[in-house]
Amino acid sequence: MKVLQGIGASPGIAIGRLFFFMGAIHPVDRQLIEDPPAEIERFEVARQASIDSLHQIYERALEEIGPKDSAIFQIHAMLLDDLDYVASVTQIIQEEHVNAEYAVYQTAMRLFDVFSSIDDDYMRQRGADVLDISKRLLRTLTGAKEQNLDEVNGQVIIAADDLMPSETIRLDQSKALAFVTREGSRHSHTAILARTMGIPAVVGLEDAFDCLADRVEVIVDGMTGEVCVEPDAETLERYIARRGQYLAACKRLAKLRDQPSITKDGMRVEITANVGSIGDVEIAVKNGAEGIGLFRSEGLYLGRNEVPTEGEQFVIYREALERMPGKRVIIRTLDLGADKRAPCLGLLREDNPAMGSRAIRYCLSHPALFCTQLRALLRASVYGHLALLIPMVTSLEEVHRTKALIEEIKRDLDNEGIPYANNYEFGVMIETPAAAMISDRLAQEVDFFSVGTNDLTQYTLATDRTNRSLSALYSPRHPAVLGLVRMAVENGRRHGVWTGVCGESATDPDLIPVFLSMGVAELSVAPPAILDVREKVRALDLTKARLDGRTKGF
Known part of the structure; x- marks a missing residue:
């Protein structure tokens, strides 16, 4: 058994098997093309389709989590309209005669590096947003399907390098017991969405994330930030008891819903x-x-x-x-x-x-x-x-x-x-x-x-x-x-x-x-x-x- 330490981002205790959500942006092959204007047009069609998709996600999120937490999807749609972002992709295609996928990837990584170098949590989060919209664009350009939990039997604990907001909201909540991520902080959009959705989450595991493997049993403690990998019987029994205590505490507190707030x-x-x-x-x-x-x-x-x-x-x-x-x-x-x-x-x-x-x-x-x-x-x-x-x-x-x-x-x-x-x-x-x-x-x-x-x-x-x-x-x-x-x-x-x-x-x-x-x-x-x-x-x-x-x- 190994105990990994991350950041407790959303309270609760979950016990289950990991499902690796491969949502990270991966390097894209550089391919030479003969018709840059046609490639730019292909990029524009994909960009508009991605914007339309984000508007649909926003409408769904608006009903499920309210306007405050769903606003991020409007922000992402606006980022896809950002003049600097569009100009960068277009310029790379035009000057280097390369495929749109490569131009999007290069733009995403350049902007991500810029934002990540700024000592400000808000600006670093903008870098994550750039990756999110770029992944969406790449999926649209390549025709790749978004990952989901449709084919998963039962409930699982989602493991990912980092869950982008659009990926988080689209996950089947009935099958997601918890989130575990390599990146992220308590103040990231994904952490906020996890708390809104009531799903336990541990983020920011960093290098310890490499100790995880697909389908391995883990315990996720969203309060302490601990992730127990392949827990032994004694640890499993202890956490089952702790989860029972947590749920009992929630049930006990629910009885105070209509009680007055008066000191002794x-x-x-x-x-x-x-x-x-x-x-x-x-x-x-x-x-x-x-x-x-x-x-x-x-x-x-x-x-x-x-x-x-x-x-x-x-x-x-x-x-x-x-x-x-x-x-x-x-x-x-x-x-x-x-x-x-x-x-x-x-x-x-x-x-x-x-x-x-x-x-x-x-x-x-x-x-x-x-x-x-x-x-x-x-x-x-x-x-x-x-x-x-x-x-x-x-x-x-x-x-x-x-x-x-x-x-x-x-x-x-x-x-x-x-x-x-x-x-x-x-x-x-x-x-x-x-x-x-x-x-x-x-x-x-x-x-x-x-x-x-x-x-x-x-x-x-x-x-x-x-x-x-x-x-x-x-x-x-x-x-x-x-x-x-x-x-x-x-x-x-x-x-x-x-x-x-x-x-x-x-x-x-x-x-x-x-x-x-x-x-x-x-x-x-x-x-x-x-x-x-x-x-x-x-x-x-x-x-x-x-x-x-x-x-x-x-």
């Missing part, structure tokens, strides 16, 4: 969901969310050639509100920039994008875009309990300018006879040290605070949250971060403003009692984490937790 000493806290699509809202409902604590509206903009219209946005916001009757739905206004880029907005590259034109800064400098979203939100407000959330606030002026735009839109809606609700809530995110430091004044302008601990930690500690080499320095438990959170909570409470936490630390078992002891009224987490956090809250006695907190240094 009587403090009530709302446990809500962070979502990015209507599909996520449905998952939140199934997991007993007490509302939506963060609806990331930028998901509507990602992977699009055109900005979503007011009507399109209105339909999404209304549906989110209608699916949460009587419960608060906090919709964050557009938060694009930094590592989140939307082709439809034409965002400029910046040397330091995390501190550049993003979120409320971008919106206020593009008032027409911002007002379109605000109109859609106000129109949808009559269908439920809406709360508007403004991201990346650093000054009172940003709040005043946003409120002025809202009042102007209200006057326009009144003149047009379009209804809107006046009982919506208006809040700001506390995710910069500046916002925390002026929270006493901000509290006089808003109804609630939402603490984004991910960015607050990054900006407070001057530590890039995406830089793996600095991961040891990135800690939401740092006294400086917790001091700023406490400052915001206390300033809010003095003015009757409630505070929620929507960063990843809202699931930290050590920080949950700290936040509640401060007076945090809401914890917003990923939908699958709702019941686990509820169980932790219900087991708390805050009197004891305060004492424990002193000994832990919180």
